[in-house]
Amino acid sequence: MSTFTTSDGTEIFYKDWGPKDAQPIVFHHGWPLSSDDWDTQMLFFASQGYRVIAHDRRGHGRSSQTDQGHDMDTYAADVADLVETLDLKNAVHIGHSTGGGEVARYVARAKPGRVAKAALLGAIPPLMLKTDTNPDGIPIEVFDGFRSALIANRAQFYMDVPAGPFFGFNREGAEVSQGQIQNWWRQGMMGSASAHYQCIAVFSETDQTEDLKAIDLPVLVMHGDDDQVVPIANSAEKAVKLLKNGTLKVYKGLSHGFFATHPEQVNADLLAFIKA
Template sequence: MSSGYLTTNDGAQIFFKDWGSKTAQPIVFHHGWPLSSDDWDAQMMFFLAKGYRVIAHDRRGHGRSSQTDTGNEMDTYAADVIALAKHLDLKNAIHIGHSTGGGEVAHYVARAEPGRVAKAVLVGAVTPLMLKTEANPGGLPLEVFDGFRNGTAYNRAQFFRDVAAGPFYGFNREGAQVSQGVIDNWWRQGMMAGVKALYDCVAAFSETDFTQDLKVIDVPVLVLHGEDDQVVPIDASARQAIKLLKNGTLITYPGFPHGMATTEAETINKDLLAFIEG
């Protein structure tokens, strides 16, 4: 099967792609907010050509999946991945998550059935906690995420243009090589999603504390983060996450933006491959 739908316990339809030999080692890609599995095109094609089975789903409320008005939080996201792994009978899989998808990977891997997961990768991930609290003084203030909510709920057509053309890919930096196609593709994916699901997901990616998830994961975890990530600042994320992992490796990239898996795919793919084959 090249693509299909999984129906979850609460009736949501989760769209997924499943390419390559079913006997090959599976790599599962988890996208960020407000995107879809299409955000992984450059990685899916690269690893498919290397002989891997590549899988990616549209998180509930996103892309071609149901525009859910409930269940748009991290426990249900992880439960959906558990259902997908069972549906596709995934064993010894590598789970790679970007941004919100990195949180989803941590939440899932901490709960996965034995034998399902071989390794995990967090790319520009929201782990361990994005929101500034007394216990997490390096986080971002609530007003930042209220801005995301308001922009999404009431003016997402313009807000999504501004995010993609600005901080997400670092296109607001002097000398940046701006790609209009990349901006348009981000906007296209964001506009496919259900606005209620995207609104709810802001709390899921900003207020979920993944500290305990990171602590219990015992498979090898690669943490990749751009040092010029303007969306998920590195000091409060990757540099904290690596301290909590039992078996973690951290690679940081000077000047790379949040959306580096797209703009710097050649570098990211090479480091992913080395980790997967290592």
């Protein structure tokens, strides 16, 4: 099992597939999942000759179940440690949901030559929470509900989310995949309840406006317009306006987990962006 140890002693699990001299693509997963969420994309891009890498965020998946360092700065620092450990150059960073926030924070601060491009899929930036300066955001009561559900019955909560809004399986006529629901549950239950609880504040309350403004590399912003978890109007549509070199790709009728439900379409679009 491949791991590295961060400066604060946290052991981070990662996958590293494909030719070590090929251009690297680094995948960043969403809450409360693991690098396994990217297996379909990793297999595809490995078959295209790329080096593909994904890690389990601290407290998630197979990484240490630490209750320390659950903030966006530390998540990005862990990515920087991964990049330094593997000496990745000219990499493409692809992040979903909370992983998109992680990508934005890391790329905004990355050393020259480390990053070529980035893609944000159903990503949380610039800010999810409703505030005085973000009046159309999501009320704090929604995230308090997440916290209450996690404390009351995490196992059931992690069944209800994928069975409902995450993949859009609660929509009339949706083609429900029981395998995807169970795989989401499996990944979630691997991680630390404490880490997942703390991460709710991270993904809801972290303002990444300045991160987006600081990125001058090409960024592809991809979002389903039926995202019930991270609404497009408060995320992607704002994010692309803050980016210096951003492009918005909207998937009509698709959900928060659109890259999992429609991998052929998303993989092709990502490949075209990377090759451009």
